[in-house]
Amino acid sequence: MALIKLLDTHTINKIAAGEVVERPASVVKELVENSIDAKASSITVEIKNGGIDLIRITDNGKGIPKDEVEIAFLRHATSKIQTAEDLSHVLSLGFRGEALASIGAVSKVELLTKTPHDLTGKRVEVEAGKIISSEEIACPAGTTFIMRQLFYNVPARRAFLKTVSTEASKIADVVYKLALAHPEIAIKYIQNNKLIFQTNGGYDLQRCVFSLYGKETAKDTIPFHYEKDGIELSGLCGLATLARANRNYEFFFINGRYIKSPLLQKAVEEAYKTLITIGKFPFIILHLNLAPEEVDVNVHPTKLEVRFKESDRIYNAVYEGVHHHLSAENLIPKLTSLT
Ligand code: ADP
Ligand code: MG
Numbered sequence: 001m002a003l004i005k006l007l008d009t010h011t012i013n014k015i016a017a018g019e020v021v022e023r024p025a026s027v028v029k030e031l032v033e034n035s036i037d038a039k040a041s042s043i044t045v046e047i048k049n050g051g052i053d054l055i056r057i058t059d060n061g062k063g064i065p066k067d068e069v070e071i072a073f074l075r076h077a078t079s080k081i082q083t084a085e086d087l088s089h090v091l092s093l094g095f096r097g098e099a100l101a102s103i104g105a106v107s108k109v110e111l112l113t114k115t116p117h118d119l120t121g122k123r124v125e126v127e128a129g130k131i132i133s134s135e136e137i138a139c140p141a142g143t144t145f146i147m148r149q150l151f152y153n154v155p156a157r158r159a160f161l162k163t164v165s166t167e168a169s170k171i172a173d174v175v176y177k178l179a180l181a182h183p184e185i186a187i188k189y190i191q192n193n194k195l196i197f198q199t200n201g202g203y204d205l206q207r208c209v210f211s212l213y214g215k216e217t218a219k220d221t222i223p224f225h226y227e228k229d230g231i232e233l234s235g236l237c238g239l240a241t242l243a244r245a246n247r248n249y250e251f252f253f254i255n256g257r258y259i260k261s262p263l264l265q266k267a268v269e270e271a272y273k274t275l276i277t278i279g280k281f282p283f284i285i286l287h288l289n290l291a292p293e294e295v296d297v298n299v300h301p302t303k304l305e306v307r308f309k310e311s312d313r314i315y316n317a318v319y320e321g322v323h324h325h326l327s328a329e330n331l332i333p334k335l336t337s338l339t
Helices: 009-020 024-037 066-072 084-089 099-105 155-159 164-181 205-213 215-219 262-272 311-328
Strands: 042-048 054-059 108-114 121-127 130-137 142-148 186-191 194-198 221-228 231-238 250-254 257-259 284-289
Touching (some): 009 099, 024 054, 164 194, 164 205, 205 221, 205 231, 262 311, 284 311
Parallel strands (some): 042 186, 250 284
Antiparallel strands (some): 108 121, 108 142
């Protein structure tokens, strides 16, 4: 008997799911990103029991055509890119076609979806990677994705989950960042039947901060906008009163995607240097709009890290933009001439 055999699709999906679906928060992130890519103007996120028992994401986006719903659950099935060349100018949040297949492989899924121009939509149920029911139904335009019992068929992974409150706080972290990334979308977050926050979907980032963190925080921020050779920065700079002892309130978004970036961190902290004391970090929400060719988001499956083509140019623009703004607002004391 041959020793080396090709794994079957279900096994491959179950293994691969580990990369995309680490915990409930990763499911929430993937699903809300799909809603954003579907151009939803309103998204509701509901979770129960730290998202382990239930995650329900409802959007009013473009829906999935009836005859494509089952394909969407196949690994590497995506409507967002067609060839590897498309990767260099991808603007959607997703493009790997892995989320639905991965989530479907390790939980129980119910999906209801309808496109705006179809009269009826479709409801499918997926369990452990298999479509177990599929029917035509009447439902509103958009998509509702319900995930139940994460890792019910992968006990080893389930055992690795943290407490319900830790998982819930990781989800909140994801949802807050998605809301800050997309102030143009009305996002509602409900945890165990309790409304945690609701943004109103205007483009106003300061109002969004008000909805998420309250009036006291929002009033100590100043909006800014800066443009320099093809790089566009905008966002909110926090006053020194909002400085913290950790970097939890430094938010960086590139083309609507939350990212981690030591480079942007450094540029911003340098710009704030004379304004806040050593050991403290600014409150800043920085949205960077760049030509997609300038940045590679395909570094890691979670797309949290990016690679800039010309990092010096980005660093300088961010430093100058933020510094210029802080000085213009007279937050940074200007050096007065001695003569
Ligand atoms: P990706 O986002 O990388 O394309 P996914 O596995 O997340 O891969 O989704 C597969 C496909 O299913 C998407 O390309 C999209 O066409 C469709 N899809 C998933 N979620 C939604 C949604 N909420 N609204 C509309 N289409 C969706
Ligand atoms: Mg996706």
